C-alpha cells in the first residue's frame with residue numbers, strides 16, 4: 001500500500017533506524033520514544049492491525065512476536081520489557097499497519 005507509512009519504510013522510501021531484520025519482519029526505532037528503548041516491529045507485508053494479521057497469517061504474527069523478543073534481548077533489556085500492540089481506535093492506534101511496540105530501559109508505568 002503506497003499510502004501506508006510503514007509500507008513506505010519497508011520499501012526504503014521513508015528513512016528509519018533499523019535495528020533488526022528477518023526475511024518477513026522489520027524492526028526500527030520509534031520516532032517519538034516513550035521509553036529509553038522504544039522499537040516498533042512490523043511484518044514486511046501489509047496488514048491493518050494484529051487482528052487482521054492473526055486472521056490472515058498467524059505464523060507471521062508469531063514471527064513478529066519472536067522478532068520482538070529478539071529485539072528486547074539485542075537491546076539488553078534484562079530488567080524487563082513491554083510488548084504492546086494498539087489495535088483499533090479505542091486503543092489509539094495511529095498507524096494502520098500491524099506493529100508491536102518493544103519498550104524498556106526503565107521502570108514502566110502500570111497500565112491500570
Ligand code: 5GP
Nearest residue numbers: 005016028029030031032086092093094095
Ligand atoms: P500506534 O499509536 O499506532 O500504536 O503507534 C504508532 C507509532 O509510530 C507511534 O509510537 C509513533 O511515534 C510512531 N511513528 C509515527 N510516525 C513514524 C515515523 O515516521 N517513523 C518512525 N520510526 N516511527 C513513527
Ligand code: ZN
Nearest residue numbers: 004007046097
Ligand atoms: Zn502498510
